[in-house]
Amino acid sequence: GQSLEQPSEVTAVEGAIVQINCTYQTSGFYGLSWYQQHDGGAPTFLSYNALDGLEETGRFSSFLSRSDSYGYLLLQELQMKDSASYFCAVPLRGALTFGSGTRLQVQP
Amino acid sequence: DADVTQTPRNRITKTGKRIMLECSQTKGHDRMYWYRQDPGLGLRLIYYSFDVKDINKGEISDGYSVSRQAQAKFSLSLESAIPNQTALYFCATSVGQEYGYTFGSGTRLTVV
Numbered sequence: 001g002q003s004l005e006q007p008s009e010v011t012a013v014e015g016a017i018v019q020i021n022c023t024y025q026t027s028g029f030y031g032l033s034w035y036q037q038h039d040g041g042a043p044t045f046l047s048y049n050a051l052d053g054l055e056e057t058g059r060f061s062s063f064l065s066r067s068d069s070y071g072y073l074l075l076q077e078l079q080m081k082d083s084a085s086y087f088c089a090v091p092l093r094g095a096l097t098f099g100s101g102t103r104l105q106v107q108p
Numbered sequence: 109d110a111d112v113t114q115t116p117r118n119r120i121t122k123t124g125k126r127i128m129l130e131c132s133q134t135k136g137h138d139r140m141y142w143y144r145q146d147p148g149l150g151l152r153l154i155y156y157s158f159d160v161k162d163i164n165k166g167e168i169s170d171g172y173s174v175s176r177q178a179q180a181k182f183s184l185s186l187e188s189a190i191p192n193q194t195a196l197y198f199c200a201t202s203v204g205q206e207y208g209y210t211f212g213s214g215t216r217l218t219v220v
Contacts, residue, residue: 008148041213042198042212042213043198043209045207048206094164096153097153098143098151100148
């Protein structure tokens with residue numbers, strides 16, 4: 001089996017940097033993904049890490065440490081539109097299993 | 109048109125009724141998935157399919173069935189709806205996890 005742990009809620013101010021952590025327990029490891037979901041919307045794919053290190057895509061970066069079974073999503077220069085839920089996910093037998101999500105509130 | 113289309117968008121049904129949620133995709137991907145989302149519980153996998161002849165149970169398949177009518181179509185049925193199946197249901201498609209899943213807009217189902 002597998003499980004993913006991430007904080008339920010994070011609050012930050014506009015323009016700041018925020019880090020959303022995810023720890024996972026899996027019987028095998030095949031990559032860590034991140035998704036964003038705005039209220040009432042569909043989840044959208046943000047990033048995928050298969051190897052250790054930092055992957056940067058614009059204001060968003062994702063980090064993975066396989067030895068620590070840990071990853072994080074880093075959001076820089078926060079904007080109000082970044083207020084959303086963020087999910088980490090790992091595959092189990094070919095289909096993604098999602099964490100419970102971290103709700104990010106960006107304040108002015 | 110959306111890459112992944114789910115119908116209906118909203119549905120209210122009575123306990124014991126059979127209901128079908130439909131999903132179609134224009135991405136040309138072989139892999140399709142059905143997830144359920146409840147507040148605070150994230151997305152939970154119901155069924156998934158890697159091609160027309162392949163159907164796999166997910167974490168919470170009891171009370172649900174699926175049909176993969178074509179590469180582009182994957183429908184989810186609730187054989188006898190019960191109130192705790194009230195949730196937001198998402199269909200998704202992918203070519204592989206490294207390229208991300210594309211989700212539909214969801215079907216909000218209420219069982220009364």
